[in-house]
Amino acid sequence: MHELSLAEGVLQLIEDTARTQGYSRVTAVFLELGEHAAVERESLSFCFDVVTRGSMAEGARLEITDLPGSSEMRVKELEVD
Amino acid sequence: MCTTCGCGSGETRIDGVAHDQAHGYTPARSLAPGLPRARRVSIEQNLLAKNDAYAGENRQRLTAARVFALNLVSSPGSGKTSLLVKTIAQFGHRFPIAVIEGDQQTSQDAERIRATGAAAIQINTGKGCHLDAHMVGHAVAQLELADHSVLMIENVGNLVCPAAFDLGEAHKVVILSVTEGEDKPIKYPDMFRAASLMLLNKCDLLPHLDYDVDAAIAYARQVNPGIEVIRVSAKSGEGMAEWLAWIEAGRAAAT
Numbered sequence: 132m133h134e135l136s137l138a139e140g141v142l143q144l145i146e147d148t149a150r151t152q153g154y155s156r157v158t159a160v161f162l163e164l165g166e167h168a169a170v171e172r173e174s175l176s177f178c179f180d181v182v183t184r185g186s187m188a189e190g191a192r193l194e195i196t197d198l199p200g201s202s203e204m205r206v207k208e209l210e211v212d
Numbered sequence: 213m214c215t216t217c218g219c220g221s222g223e224t225r226i227d228g229v230a231h232d233q234a235h236g237y238t239p240a241r242s243l244a245p246g247l248p249r250a251r252r253v254s255i256e257q258n259l260l261a262k263n264d265a266y267a268g269e270n271r272q273r274l275t276a277a278r279v280f281a282l283n284l285v286s287s288p289g290s291g292k293t294s295l296l297v298k299t300i301a302q303f304g305h306r307f308p309i310a311v312i313e314g315d316q317q318t319s320q321d322a323e324r325i326r327a328t329g330a331a332a333i334q335i336n337t338g339k340g341c342h343l344d345a346h347m348v349g350h351a352v353a354q355l356e357l358a359d360h361s362v363l364m365i366e367n368v369g370n371l372v373c374p375a376a377f378d379l380g381e382a383h384k385v386v387i388l389s390v391t392e393g394e395d396k397p398i399k400y401p402d403m404f405r406a407a408s409l410m411l412l413n414k415c416d417l418l419p420h421l422d423y424d425v426d427a428a429i430a431y432a433r434q435v436n437p438g439i440e441v442i443r444v445s446a447k448s449g450e451g452m453a454e455w456l457a458w459i460e461a462g463r464a465a466a467t
Contacts, residue, residue, distance in 0.1 A: 133341060133342060133376065133377075137259055137260075140259050140262070141259065144255060144259070148253065148255060152253050154251070154253065158250060159250075167402075167405075168260070168376065169373075169402045202260075203258050203260070204258065204259040204260055205256065205258050205259065206255040206256075206259060207254070208252050208253060208255055208256075209252065209253045210250045210251070210252055210253075211250070211251050211253050212250070
């Protein structure tokens with residue numbers, strides 16, 4: 132469902148930031164996910180693996196931290212080469 | 213995290229068992245100490261921010277025009293469009309009503325609305341499972357909404373995804389029909405939590421069903437103690453006066 136479009140949003144953010152930050156490979160993505168964000172983390176991880184195939188984030192680790200009481204979904208940082 | 217297929221510790225359960233436990237859970241090992249830290253790049257961006265920014269613009273625009281906007285959400289087949297047709301037929305002379313229709317395919321619903329004389333725009337989401345604020349912004353721009361009017365946004369029939377997407381509406385209104393299960397509110401809590409009002413539709417069918425109205429309302433209040441409930445029937449007209457009073461109160465607050 133919409134986890135796929137959110138995963139595409141994460142990839143877009145990674146690719147946009149690559150231009151300004153000068154990296155060519157991402158090895159990990161750190162994400163904060165609010166408990167009320169209505170996003171299923173397993174589904175998001177699965178979709179992330181699918182959409183990053185063939186991209187600079189292929190094989191990257193997706194590390195998700197829960198945010199109790201929040202409805203935000205925030206990309207915190209990247210681990211890059 | 214599950215080492216078999218990479219699934220995490222989310223809320224997915226198969227026969228009540230967490231998926232990672234079903235595989236035999238092995239905790240991930242931490243990295244060996246002393247390894248050099250890879251380069252980190254700070255991002256700090258909210259992923260839903262893009263939708264929320266569009267929703268904010270929509271809300272500002274609607275508020276400025278004193279338009280009372282409702283986002284109607286439900287499962288497919290709950291009778292949203294029939295209820296809208298009835299609403300326009302009964303109250304269209306009191307205040308202008310415009311409609312944005314969301315479906316994956318076809319413009320049948322917008323045509324049904326236009327047949328009542330009300331303005332309607334159809335959004336087809338293609339493969340999309342919900343309306344987003346960007347689509348709705350374009351539709352609002354095309355509708356030329358009258359001052360003090362009511363905008364009804366009929367979302368894609370889906371009790372899951374539309375809950376997460378703010379469109380700039382004043383309220384989400386969830387429609388639950390009595391031909392569905394009483395326990396829908398606890399099965400799909402995000403939607404009932406996001407809504408201000410639940411319209412219990414198709415109440416004319418109650419004599420023919422074993423539906424427990426009190427149980428359905430209790431389930432809805434279990435996930436959202438503040439939710440208002442009105443029993444309606446688009447067919448018999450039951451509850452329409454109460455629904456009108458609710459809209460009028462909202463319009464008064466919006467203007």
